[in-house]
Each structure stands twice: as structure tokens, then as C-alpha cells.
Amino acid sequence: MSAAPTPDNGLSGLTEDEALAMDYALGALGRAERKAAELRLVGDPAFRARVEQWQTLLSPLDEATAPATPPASVWAAIAAETTAPAPKPAAVAAKAAPAAGWWHNLALWRGLGIGAPVAAALAVVMLAQPGAGNDPGGDVVAMAGGPQLRATLAGADGKPLLAAAFDPASGQVRFAPVAQSDAGAGKVPELWVIEGSNPPRSLGIIDISAGTAHSIPRDRLAGVKQGAILAISIEPIGGSPTGTPTGPVIATGALTAA
Amino acid sequence: MSASAGAAELSRLLARVAEGDAAAFQIFYDRTSAKLFGVILRIVMERQEAEDVLQEVYVTLWRKAATFDPARASPITWAATIARNRAIDRLRARPARPMVPVEAAHDLADEGPAPDAGLVASHDARRLAEALSLLEPRHAAAIRACYFEGVTYDELAARENVPVGTLKSWVRRGLLRMRGQLEASEA
Known part of the structure; x- marks a missing residue:
């Protein structure tokens, strides 16, 4: 393989969007670039479709990852935060952050x-x-x-x-x-x-x-x-x-x- | 249970989760959490952190169940993608630090498809593994490193001691060839 930059390196015809979609789906972007791509995902259905295609294509790779059983404490915490009957607001607030109010809820929207x-x-x-x-x-x-x-x-x-x-x-x-x-x-x-x-x-x-x-x-x-x-x-x-x-x-x- | 039957069942569970069905959510968790925890653990490495991410992921799944569209993705792909993304977000939020010991550098060319082969089960996974095996080994190894370890192009380039542009083109070329291969084998 030549060390010099190759004009036709098998990437001709690759659009910027397609490159960004594959980079994002693969998970290779740095923090700021990821955030930018995520914002586009929300506002740009065509871009989102490209990303989803790559995610679907790559997802069988997950089968090569050994499953690991999480401890029961994780489910308990999830249930408390989701399906537990009518949690008192105070309890929810105490769990996540030392404050309450609207933005507190927003902060929970991971x-x-x-x-x-x-x-x-x-x-x-x-x-x-x-x-x-x-x-x-x-x-x-x-x-x-x-x-x-x-x-x-x-x-x-x-x-x-x-x-x-x-x-x-x-x-x-x-x-x-x-x-x-x-x-x-x-x-x-x-x-x-x-x-x-x-x-x-x-x-x-x-x-x-x-x-x-x-x-x-x-x-x-x-x-x-x-x-x-x-x-x-x-x-x-x-x-x-x-x-x-x-x-x-x-x-x-x-x-x-x- | 075949993959498609499993997907159909998980889709039905998610539809019930979207309506706030706690029992369905627990079944969904029981069926999927080991896979998702494995995916997260592989990326963030630290167990306590992986548990935090897993919790965050299922709270998200509970809240977003209504947005799941079986026409766009299988339920397990949808859930695992959210898990991977949260794990990578966690990784990116860490202060910068070396990703691997120095002595582990320059090992891309040494990795091959072998680590995956024994665990591969589904038809799709076998096809993908085969498409990967046809790539130049360095390209396949770079794709694996990004996917499984969550390393950035910058980090991997530094680790491999190649310019970032070179690494990007390895990965992108590899992915495009892989897709071409999959499309050809489908036809």
C-alpha cells in the first residue's frame, strides 16, 4: 500500500453524510462530533435513515459479545425509577439530584x-x-x-x-x-x-x-x-x-x- | 426460539411497555438485559459504571418504548443500539486517558476473525463475519476496535501510529466493502 495520499482510495462517491452516518453508527466519533451528529439525527430524517441502515448492518456483531448477567440490584433500581407505583416526588428528587422542579425532570431525560x-x-x-x-x-x-x-x-x-x-x-x-x-x-x-x-x-x-x-x-x-x-x-x-x-x-x- | 419469533415476541412486549405495562417491561428486561449488559461492559469495562449505564438504558427504553418502530429495526437491535450509544457517551465523558497500555499498541494486524467465530450464531452474524473476513485484516481489525471498544478514530490512529486520515479511510473503505459483500451475497 502506498504511503502517499491516494486520490482514488475506494472512497470515491462517498458523500459527507454517508461518511458521517457510518462513523456515528460505528461509534468512532469524538464527543463533540457525536453530539453534532445526534442533533442531526433528530432534525434530519434522511440522515437518520442512513445511520439506522448502518446500525442494522453492524448489529449482528453484538452476537460476538458474551452476555453478562447484571446483578439483581440493577433491576430493582430500574423498577424504582419506572414502574414502581406512584413514587413520591421527594423520593425521586432525592435519588437523582439535590433539587426538584421542571429542569430536574429534564435532566433525567437521558x-x-x-x-x-x-x-x-x-x-x-x-x-x-x-x-x-x-x-x-x-x-x-x-x-x-x-x-x-x-x-x-x-x-x-x-x-x-x-x-x-x-x-x-x-x-x-x-x-x-x-x-x-x-x-x-x-x-x-x-x-x-x-x-x-x-x-x-x-x-x-x-x-x-x-x-x-x-x-x-x-x-x-x-x-x-x-x-x-x-x-x-x-x-x-x-x-x-x-x-x-x-x-x-x-x-x-x-x-x-x- | 428462532430469531424472528424472538423479535416478534419482543416487539409485542415493547408495545405493552409503551402502554405502561410493568409486567411486560420486566419480561423484556429478563430477555434482553444480559445481552445489553455484555455490550455495555465490553465498552466501559468497569462493572459499576456498566451497571449505571444499564440502568440508564432501561429507563430510556421504558420511556421511549412508544417510539419503537418494528418496521425500522428489530427490537433487540434497537435496544442494543441505545445501550451501545449510552456506553460510548459514558466513555466520551471520561477525562482523557490512555485507552490501552503502550505494549498493546500495534496489534491491529494480529487480530483476525477468530475471536468472533466460535460465538457466532445467527445467519446474519455469520454473513457479517464472513464479509469482515474478506477485508484486509487491518481494516477489519480497525472496524472491530471501534465497534467493540468504542475507541475514536483519533485514539485508534494514535495507538496504531498512523495518520487519522489513513485510519478513517481504512475503516470507511472496509465498511463500504463489507456492505457491498453483504448486498452481493443477498442477491
């Missing part, structure tokens, strides 16, 4: 696994009251300037979690309000924008609690445009320490013209 009942409830709360609270006009009114953009941010299961409206004239993103939002538990929501296959770029820590507007610094506005994907992850207070999402991604959605 990765893209979003609690269906909670998600459904939020969707009702948020979508039934677009622009309520601080915005008596109902919908956000377009200001003079560029066209308004909207995104419905949904969890991995496709259920809408949040409605966001972006006004390019003011550089503000407004979220439909969420009741009882509590960013305690040492966690805060952080907003990201993803263009194409670029890594997520932070738009800053946000407060989506009361439909308040969140202003995006001018120098970060460049990628916030139609087709880009907005995503929200749960981060330590102060925001992601690494510059890419480190906590669970709770919702993503593509920006479209309002």
Missing part, C-alpha cells in the same frame, strides 16, 4: 430519551399558550427588518416541546412559556444553532420560563437562518464548559419562515 408523559404535558402547556404572559398579542409580532423565523423544537420522539420565534430585526428569540420552569439543580438550558454538518454553536444560556425574549449577541447571529437547526441542551450553571453540548439534548427543531 440523552435523547424523553419522558413521553412529561413531553406530552409540556407540549400542551406550551403550544396551547403561544406568546402568552409577556406577549399579550398572542404571537410574536414581526418587527421591521428580516422575515421572522420559527422553529418547533421537538424531542427524539417527534413530540413538540417548545415553540421558538426568532426576529432577525431585534436578534431576539422568544419561547412559548413554560409553567413552573425551574433551572435549579445546578443546571441551565443552553441554546445552540447547527448549520449543516457544522458543530453546534452556542447562542447562550436561555431562560424559557416565562416567554421572555432572549437576545442573541450580534456576533453570533450569522448562522441563525432558515434551515439551520436550533437545539437546547441541559448544561451546568454558566453554560457548557467545553463549547459544545455536554448534557442531554432535550429538543431540536429546524428554523423555517414564519
Whole structure:
């Protein structure tokens, strides 16, 4: 094999998306690239289909891995967190994190696994009251300037979690309000924008609690445009320490013209 | 129990889990947890951590059961994929550290298909093992290292002392050939 870079190395015709799909399915990406790919999985069904094809192709490899019986304590813990009859909220809170509230629940939604009942409830709360609270006009009114953009941010299961409206004239993103939002538990929501296959770029820590507007610094506005994907992850207070999402991604959605 | 009969039964269980059926969830756990724990353990290596990941995975499965679509994946592939991804996430969240002792480096060419052969059971697994065995050994070994150990391209390239671009092309070429092989043997 030649040591020099080979122009035709058996990879001609391999698209960037296909390469990313196989890299992700194989599990060979670093942390930031994985997060970026996971955000695309949510917002891009064609990409997700590619990844799923590779996952299915590779999955028989798992048969070469010896099964291992987990200790009974694991099932006990799982049952306590899932099927146990009506756990007291206090007990749940004590188990996972030293705080309670809405964001505490979000933090429990590991990765893209979003609690269906909670998600459904939020969707009702948020979508039934677009622009309520601080915005008596109902919908956000377009200001003079560029066209308004909207995104419905949904969890991995496709259920809408949040409605966001972006006004390019003011550089503000407004979220439909969420009741009882509590960013305690040492966690805060952080907003990201993803263009194409670029890594997520932070738009800053946000407060989506009361439909308040969140202003995006001018120098970060460049990628916030139609087709880009907005995503929200749960981060330590102060925001992601690494510059890419480190906590669970709770919702993503593509920006479209309002 | 044949693979497809098992898949059909697991799919039925998941449908009940989606409706909050605790008994179905426990049966599903009993049928699948040893496989998933094996997959996780192989990647994260440490037992306590693997148990944490397993717990996280089944809580996710409970919550996401309604999103399982039998038309898109078999139930065990779906569950094992979630397990692998959580295990890899756990690995990536660790502080950087050497993945293998130095003396274990440069062993890619020495690995062959043999470690898998004895355990391979299903038709699909045999076909995949065969497709892998037809690849250049280094390419097959790199694919195995990524899949089973959860190493990144960067880590594996450093371990093998080759440029990352070279390693990526080994793996991607190998995967494409493997897929071509599988498609050809299907036809």
C-alpha cells in the first residue's frame, strides 16, 4: 500500500453524510462530533435513515459479545425509577439530584430519551399558550427588518416541546412559556444553532420560563437562518464548559419562515 | 426460539411497555438485559459504571418504548443500539486517558476473525463475519476496535501510529466493502 495520499482510495462517491452516518453508527466519533451528529439525527430524517441502515448492518456483531448477567440490584433500581407505583416526588428528587422542579425532570431525560408523559404535558402547556404572559398579542409580532423565523423544537420522539420565534430585526428569540420552569439543580438550558454538518454553536444560556425574549449577541447571529437547526441542551450553571453540548439534548427543531 | 419469533415476541412486549405495562417491561428486561449488559461492559469495562449505564438504558427504553418502530429495526437491535450509544457517551465523558497500555499498541494486524467465530450464531452474524473476513485484516481489525471498544478514530490512529486520515479511510473503505459483500451475497 502506498504511503502517499491516494486520490482514488475506494472512497470515491462517498458523500459527507454517508461518511458521517457510518462513523456515528460505528461509534468512532469524538464527543463533540457525536453530539453534532445526534442533533442531526433528530432534525434530519434522511440522515437518520442512513445511520439506522448502518446500525442494522453492524448489529449482528453484538452476537460476538458474551452476555453478562447484571446483578439483581440493577433491576430493582430500574423498577424504582419506572414502574414502581406512584413514587413520591421527594423520593425521586432525592435519588437523582439535590433539587426538584421542571429542569430536574429534564435532566433525567437521558440523552435523547424523553419522558413521553412529561413531553406530552409540556407540549400542551406550551403550544396551547403561544406568546402568552409577556406577549399579550398572542404571537410574536414581526418587527421591521428580516422575515421572522420559527422553529418547533421537538424531542427524539417527534413530540413538540417548545415553540421558538426568532426576529432577525431585534436578534431576539422568544419561547412559548413554560409553567413552573425551574433551572435549579445546578443546571441551565443552553441554546445552540447547527448549520449543516457544522458543530453546534452556542447562542447562550436561555431562560424559557416565562416567554421572555432572549437576545442573541450580534456576533453570533450569522448562522441563525432558515434551515439551520436550533437545539437546547441541559448544561451546568454558566453554560457548557467545553463549547459544545455536554448534557442531554432535550429538543431540536429546524428554523423555517414564519 | 428462532430469531424472528424472538423479535416478534419482543416487539409485542415493547408495545405493552409503551402502554405502561410493568409486567411486560420486566419480561423484556429478563430477555434482553444480559445481552445489553455484555455490550455495555465490553465498552466501559468497569462493572459499576456498566451497571449505571444499564440502568440508564432501561429507563430510556421504558420511556421511549412508544417510539419503537418494528418496521425500522428489530427490537433487540434497537435496544442494543441505545445501550451501545449510552456506553460510548459514558466513555466520551471520561477525562482523557490512555485507552490501552503502550505494549498493546500495534496489534491491529494480529487480530483476525477468530475471536468472533466460535460465538457466532445467527445467519446474519455469520454473513457479517464472513464479509469482515474478506477485508484486509487491518481494516477489519480497525472496524472491530471501534465497534467493540468504542475507541475514536483519533485514539485508534494514535495507538496504531498512523495518520487519522489513513485510519478513517481504512475503516470507511472496509465498511463500504463489507456492505457491498453483504448486498452481493443477498442477491
